Amino acid sequence: MQNLSSCKAAVKDSSKSKKTNFLVILTDDLGWSDVSYNGSKFYETPNLDKFAAENLTFTNAYSPAPLCTASRASILTGKNPARTRITAASLKPYPKPDGRFPPKTKTSAPWQKMVEPTPYWYMLSEELTIAEVLRSQGYKTACIGKWHVGDEEYGPENQGFEHNFGANWQPGPPSYFYPYHIGTITSGVPGEYLTDRLSDEAKKFMEANKNEPFFLLLSHYAVHTPIQAKAEDVEYYKKKIDPNDCHNNPTYAGMIKSMDENVGEVLEYLKQSGLDENTVVIFISDNGGATYKDNNQVITCNKPLRGGKATLYEGGIRTPMIVRCPGKTKAEKCQTPVTGTDMFSTICELAGTETPKEAADSVSIVPLLKGKNIADRPLYFHFPHYIPVCDTTPCSSIRQGDYKLIKFYEGHSELYNLSDDIGETKNLAEKMPEKASQMQKQLEEWIESVEAQLPIANSAYDPKAEAPKQ
Numbered sequence: 001m002q003n004l005s006s007c008k009a010a011v012k013d014s015s016k017s018k019k020t021n022f023l024v025i026l027t028d029d030l031g032w033s034d035v036s037y038n039g040s041k042f043y044e045t046p047n048l049d050k051f052a053a054e055n056l057t058f059t060n061a062y063s064p065a066p067l068c069t070a071s072r073a074s075i076l077t078g079k080n081p082a083r084t085r086i087t088a089a090s091l092k093p094y095p096k097p098d099g100r101f102p103p104k105t106k107t108s109a110p111w112q113k114m115v116e117p118t119p120y121w122y123m124l125s126e127e128l129t130i131a132e133v134l135r136s137q138g139y140k141t142a143c144i145g146k147w148h149v150g151d152e153e154y155g156p157e158n159q160g161f162e163h164n165f166g167a168n169w170q171p172g173p174p175s176y177f178y179p180y181h182i183g184t185i186t187s188g189v190p191g192e193y194l195t196d197r198l199s200d201e202a203k204k205f206m207e208a209n210k211n212e213p214f215f216l217l218l219s220h221y222a223v224h225t226p227i228q229a230k231a232e233d234v235e236y237y238k239k240k241i242d243p244n245d246c247h248n249n250p251t252y253a254g255m256i257k258s259m260d261e262n263v264g265e266v267l268e269y270l271k272q273s274g275l276d277e278n279t280v281v282i283f284i285s286d287n288g289g290a291t292y293k294d295n296n297q298v299i300t301c302n303k304p305l306r307g308g309k310a311t312l313y314e315g316g317i318r319t320p321m322i323v324r325c326p327g328k329t330k331a332e333k334c335q336t337p338v339t340g341t342d343m344f345s346t347i348c349e350l351a352g353t354e355t356p357k358e359a360a361d362s363v364s365i366v367p368l369l370k371g372k373n374i375a376d377r378p379l380y381f382h383f384p385h386y387i388p389v390c391d392t393t394p395c396s397s398i399r400q401g402d403y404k405l406i407k408f409y410e411g412h413s414e415l416y417n418l419s420d421d422i423g424e425t426k427n428l429a430e431k432m433p434e435k436a437s438q439m440q441k442q443l444e445e446w447i448e449s450v451e452a453q454l455p456i457a458n459s460a461y462d463p464k465a466e467a468p469k470q
Contacts, residue, residue, distance in 0.1 A: 019139070019213035020350050021279040023206075023270070024343065025263060026075070026217060028068060028146055028172075028224040029309055031289020031302045032318045033247075034256060042240060042247035043256045047264030051283065052322050056329040056369060060337040061321030062399075063287045066310050066383055068171055068224070069122070071286040071340060073149045076129040076159070078344030078359025082382035082396075082452035084127065087119045090148055092169050110462035113410045114394050116385050117453035122150035122169075123159065128358040130344045131160030131215060137353050140209040143167045145198045145219035161217070165201045166194075173221050176228040176255075193230060195222045195255075199262035203269045210275060215347075218266065222259045227294045229254025246301035277326055280350055284340055285319040292389045306424040310387040312397045312406050313424055317381060325350065328369045337379055337399060338365050376401065380446050384409065384455045388467040394455040398443040405429075405439040409455050413440055 033040055037049040037057070064074035069090040070081040081087045108115040131141045140163075143156035147167035156164045166185050174181040176195070178188035188197060202218045233254030241248050263283065270276040289300040291308030300308075307313030321338070323329055345355040345362035346369075355362060367374050384394040394409040402419035415429040415436045429436040447454070 030285035066316035078362030107460035111465035114455035
């Protein structure tokens, strides 16, 4: 990281020739099956359906991690969470991230077989972000909405974003209705809905900077908890409930409806202003849908995928992803596995600048946008944590081609062929021991190469102890 200071200081005026604009719409906790273009019969997303039908849809898109903070830091830096050491969700107050490992204690709660490593709780200031790279090329930069990778000291203004609206340390808003109790939103109309407000601010930013190249991260808090929606939308979805459908939370459905409407409004603004001809739009989610309860009701399910947020099963990391790149993308589906970490290099290439070496895990998918191929490569995931509400234990995973292996540090591994078992119902580890061994060896070599923090045995483990009920 010794050379980062020169990268960060290189904020230069660039040619005023028309450069490509970038709008990244990052949703929160939106699962792969939470959109109707992926088969949901309950949720309605007509604007996303239209956007998907007209542009390039990725059917095997992955978040870098199954939780917000780790995933968002990876998208911003082009580095795998194992490399940033941001592997969990950010909490406050923040402990000092002194990189200590192994943990100073060899004990943890007696129900935990392993002691989790100590992650960084926020993105360090010396990390180089895509916003800093683009700002150095003359781009106007803005983060509107959720940040969740640091407080004021580690906020977007210190990571390359000139404009910040609504971004702070919080994982979710105390309220989706004004007053939101988000420190960086100081005015509003009582009762206005946060998703609407963020889209309005996004349009204001683009209008004010339409004659300059811009990079806008429109980072919706939706559909993260608290699960709150407009009353009329909740009533609409109450009438649609099918007891045989696992999608049956009318309030969550209302949140998705508002999110979809606002995506449509922002896309319509681009069209009416003419900015759509020179603006790359990337729609992604930071992780899979949450399958636990809020207000005594399960939030969502990710079927046919297994698991959800905070797991390394497909339901926790496979997400919706749509890209529109004027002059390049066509209306088609791409089955090549990609990850949010790839956004860094992709944006750099489209902006006509080199990807810095700091973005070590990012691969440009521009060839895919042009209908071509990229080299086959493994995708790696690292989540060495316990999340009792999701039955999650420390694990890491590799996807190579159609096969996916999950290594659980409590002592077993699982192997799946996703081409004919997208729901991960048939563990092939015993039937294909050579394949499982080869993939686990490859995963372990990668873990060592990035110096990933690993759990260690808990000397206070009691097999009779039970995890807390949440």
